[in-house]
Amino acid sequence: MIKPWKIASVAALAVLGVAGCTGDFLSGGQLTTDPNRPTSATAAQLVGGVQSNLWSLWGSDPARVTGMWAQQFKGLISQYVSLYQYAHDETTTNGFHTGLYAGGGLVDLAKADSLAIKGNDKHTLGISQIMEGALMGTGADIFGDLVYSQALQGKTNPTLDKQQAVYDSVQKVLSAGIANMASSNPTDVGPGSYDQVYGGNPASWTKLAYTLKARFYMHTAKVDGLAAYTSALANAKLGLNDPSIDYKGVFQASPLAETNFYYQFNGPAGRGGYMGIDPQFINLLVTRNDPRLSDYIDTTADYVSATRNAPDYQQTYVSAAENLLIWSEAAYRTGDPATALTKLNAARALAGLGPDVAAAAGGQALLTEILTEEYINDFQLGEEAWNLYKRTCFPNLTPTVSNLKMPRRLYYDSGERQTNTNIPDAGTGVNGSFNQLDPSATTSDGGGACLDQ
């Protein structure tokens, strides 16, 4: 017979023996440190990360949807048929709005800003600010009113700034960026090769910032009128002046996640055939005998050209051509048709076109030609083509559905609507298809009544 106390002590020892080595059985090492994800980043890495996200905003689905509404593209099958016919709701845009603020958006620019300030690196700070302007300006184009002045403050229900106020803030942050790019301290090292587009070159970033300022002034012209055109003109004069420094997405042939969006969409993502070129856009180029037809379009299939559908096609998002056309239109609007014609022809020259014969007549003909060139130059830049239309009702497009009007804005994400009571319910008019301050135009700047009425 074994003594009970012996048994008890053996059992106790066994339990203690196992428990004894468990002092840190629940923490330490991979138990409480994530082996999969990084938890720190440098300002240059963050700026590099945001930059590729900006290309998504300008080149991925937001550009496709708005490009279809501007009737440069046409939805041929599946969901894109409905989208082409203006059917959109909160889920259409899931992610676009969040992307302005979350990973790759403002949150990382704010982190980059504070790291750059800590390192006294005004170039990285300036680039971060210019990206902020680009991001939030495009956000205002797409969504109208936005949380901006109260963004990232952890406030419950932050209030929305009016679209006009967002554009004003965008101008300010772009100006601040330009000022910082002018600094030349030894600590202004910039993001270097993390900036795949300009390698951190201050001059290029400065010019880009001026063109962006001009672009966003143009977007406010429907409300601000002459003042906006005057400001756009002043900034365009300092903007991108050489196609060699056009702002492009630096896509490459591989890996897949670094390839051009059109290639991904039509190829590996399996959406080939969803979206072709709108016949009215092809007709426009054919009628004008425009040599860009073959650059833009594969006319055998009425599809985006093989060049532009290549995985490593480096799509231009902000260009010297755009800058010249803004200069041209702004000059025209402010009463300087001579400069307008010169800049129009300079822009045409970049596309391999001779001087514009029709425009030489001046007046409405000149304006029509400028707007047409802008519209053609905006190919694949859906938001820009759409903004041009919203501002001018040009070209005077026939709505794809007879009793509907072309949407003027996208819905906020439902996630944001749920977590911020200041975001109105979908479909109430405010969070609907139109900005309060952006009604349909009654006449087209190309002449005649706007068909979208």
Added chain:
Amino acid sequence: MLKRILSVIGASAMVASAALAQSGTTVSGRVTNTAGAPLAGASVFIPSLNVGTQTNDAGRYTFVVAGNRAAGQTVALTVRVIGYTAASTQITLTNGRDITENFTLTSNPLRLGEVVVTGAGTETTREKLGVTINTVDSSAIRRAANPQNLVSGLAAQAPGVEVRTQSGEPGASADIKIRGGSSLSGTNQPLFVVDGVPIDNSTSSTTGGQGSTVSANRASDINPDDIASVDILKGSAAAAIYGARAANGVVLITTKSGHSGPTRYNFTTSTNVDNIDTGNLKLQTDYGQGGGGVTQVCTKPNCVMNSNSFGGKLAAGTPTYDHLNEIYNTGYTFDNNLSVSGGNDRTTFYASGGVTNQDGVLVGPQNKYNRATFRLKGSEQVSSTLRVGGNFNFIDTRGNYVQKGSNVSGVLLGALRSPPNFNNLPYLNDLGLQRPYRFPNPTSVQALENAGYYDNPFFVLNSPGNKSELNRSIASFNADWNPLSWLSFNENLGADQYTDSRLEALPITSAGNAAGTVTRNDFTFLEIDHNLTGTAKHTFGDNFSGTITVGQNLNSRRDRNLNSNGQQFLSPTPLALQNTVSQTSSQNESLAHIESYFGQATADLYNQLYFTLGVRNDGFSTFGASNRRSNFPKASAAWNFTHAMGIDGKGVLSYGKLRAAYGETGKEPPVYGTITAFSTGSTFGSGYGDGINTLFGPGGIVSGFSQGNNALRPERSKELEFGGDFGFFNQRADLSITSYNKQTSDVIIQVPTSAAATGYGSKLENGAKLSNRGIELAFNVRPIETQNVSLQLGTQFAHNKGNVDNLLGAEFIGLGGGFTGANGSATVGYAPGVIRGSDFIRCGRGLKLDYNGSGVQDIDALCAATPGGYKKNALFLGADGLPVPDPTDRVIADPNPKYTMNYTASLKLWNRFTFSGLLDLRKGGNVWNGTEGILITKGTSALTDVRGTTNGQFGVNFDTKTYPYTAGPGVAVVPFTSQAKWDSWFAGNGGGFGPVGEQFVEDGSFVKLRELAVTYTLDAAWLNHVVGFTSADIRIAGRNLHTWTKYSGLDPEASLGGAEFLTQGFDYFNSPQTRSFVVSVSLNR
């Protein structure tokens, strides 16, 4: 011959028994029921000597007590068999004397005296249980509709246990939910424990569950033939001993063991012939490929064809093709199992080998599932106080799969979208290039790269490269030490380890990637579990006894996943990474530890009152630093009132027990959920699959979408259950009722946060609340029980009402599993896992919106202005007579059934024939028929035949079933006056690519005839003489023979993502269940 082989296999064991038989006492006899029918498989043993055997099919047993142990003492001889009351008698062992002892056992359908495993090394008898534990025996699993997967085998076996098998393709996962869902993350699958060792039952698709291929839930690796019984711990009171892993219940699996006595052999072979039940899905054969009523013909190389079938009416005699049935053929499943078991008074063993070969119902060689398993389980009585045992199980599972679901290479997607007049064969053209219907005449791979198309289904069916090869070992060591009569210790140390090598390839010319792509996904998993308990018991006089158990559990789980993707094949084969132009890789690994202590006390009073009280203290490395430990208490009571009233076994109410239980269980936070990290992925997801990372150049980084939370606690379910078990007319009928109320709090969700305010789209937080209330009922009656005829009828019923009570202020959170426009969610006020999407504008919803660009309008006012007013939820028709999409995202479907029921019947004649049947019923539960939506857009659905009419009007002669009422300005307008108008409606808002998912939601109620079988038992003497077996069971059965349902798709049970997603009810180009005919022969010795 077979006899000789078996003799060799069992030789050593037989030699051992023969040696012992030379002296000692031979105990033999027969065990029958009160009607005189023999009872097979009954354990007859002497507990004090730990020696005994099992009865054969004739109910006979014989075993020998070794001479050195038979010393004239009087011992108890006990007999136990499932379904009967155990019996005991005293015998005196005298050397050299034979004892014959026959037993007649009374039926005990309530299984009152049976030992029930209650988890973590504890057990009790069923009559003392204060909680519900459903026991499913091995034969029920073997008979199940999909016996290859033990989880499928649990379908319709216990009330409140809902099982959905993903599809009829080999290797498909099965989703199991017990009493609704208790969590909003993960998939609410219960914890699986095999012989005391927790095992992995995760389901991971190789490249994302909506597309990819079917993928197995890992518990399906267990060979169902090895299983002796399955105990399902449903409620928190039953499962609390597993603490923070048990909120979704626990499935305890006990494998077969050897028994001392003659070595026993069992060889079972079964052949299933499987085919497909295509349900109510109908395709049109009247209109050809094309658009606008114009048939398109491909006349030149590289012609781009219309993807729809809105061409002209096909001329009489035009050949058409049955694109649904042509991709299926007859499948076969061969299942062979051999087991040998036995032992002597000190040692027992069980050895088995099983091979399952399944060739699925899809045409072609690429849908196969093969599993080989072997198990060796043994125990040794080392000394009078110590027994040690080991259990080793090796599994080799291999599958070849076919691309499915939402995926341009999915087999049904390409097949069902094919125009009726397009012959998908041959699937390669003269140049050896794929021939998809949208691009039927390609001249080069480059031409295909620039074209949009869906894969030709036969190309998919013949594409190799979707594989899984898994090796798995589950092993354990256990020791029982009983140093004192009142004190025992139990140690169980186990490990579950597997490597699953996956390959998924889209060969060159695949629609998804014409240049080709291959993904290698290797999963490795290791779980080690140590569970030590000490139990002390004491009896205080006749009327009070009790036990106290304390235990410790240590657990370590290591998960690794290495994923490599290669793009663009250099050469068509091999489908290997090094044969691609570019590769990307990622690894994901995790480590989680558990350190827990638990205690439990039981008290038995006056043989009628039973109390259990317990608590588990859990420490998990996944809990936040400030909440590293948590307690999970439980308490239960059971009262046998018929015993108290002295009416046990008599009268109308022959048995009655009332029970009440309360318990708490939990669910751990996701691993590394405490950490906020950076990512290289983009926040912008276009929803169309194009995306970008941030790695350009030296590599950018952005913040992750979600914030971690270092204060995470386990989720907590508090469940109160009441019930009773009753026997009537001397247990000729029995009834079991349980009602439960489970309140789950601290549920962890990705709370949407205002990105504008925080910079993050969501944050992991405790605090959501949900509840499940329900009732479960089981009723069985045995109206005839004679020696030659016995009939048993049974029914089960379960109703569960789940409700999301609170989402920390959010109205809903997304749970995925579906699509933009119809996606899984948790929404306040609904059961977990409802589908959200958009509807058309309806009357009576108080909508005020700008529906036609002319400013915000009051919809209800417009509805009211209709002549005759409006009915609530009437379809609002715009001025053109068409419904208008409502942009509001809302709940459009609840896939959770209102109730489930089943009926079983079993008739046994002359102890030779057994006829059995099982009818499975599900009432309610919506299915989103995404397949139909798309087929309408594509013009291949038979519903689009309406295009030929010119008077189509909502609510009058179109969609009247879905929309019986209409209102609004267009109520009298006839919108469909031409084929073109129909076409544009189907292509837009009326089709599956439009924004309105609600129009494709259907009632998924069904009744399925799961099983109809007859078994013949043969135990004639010649069988033994000729083939060396004492008995044989020959069984002919049909499974899933018929489905009664109004669901218009393939199968209301279909589940696109299977057990990988919480939200069920998505039908999107996935295969239905199979219908099988089975012949099986089981030989016993």
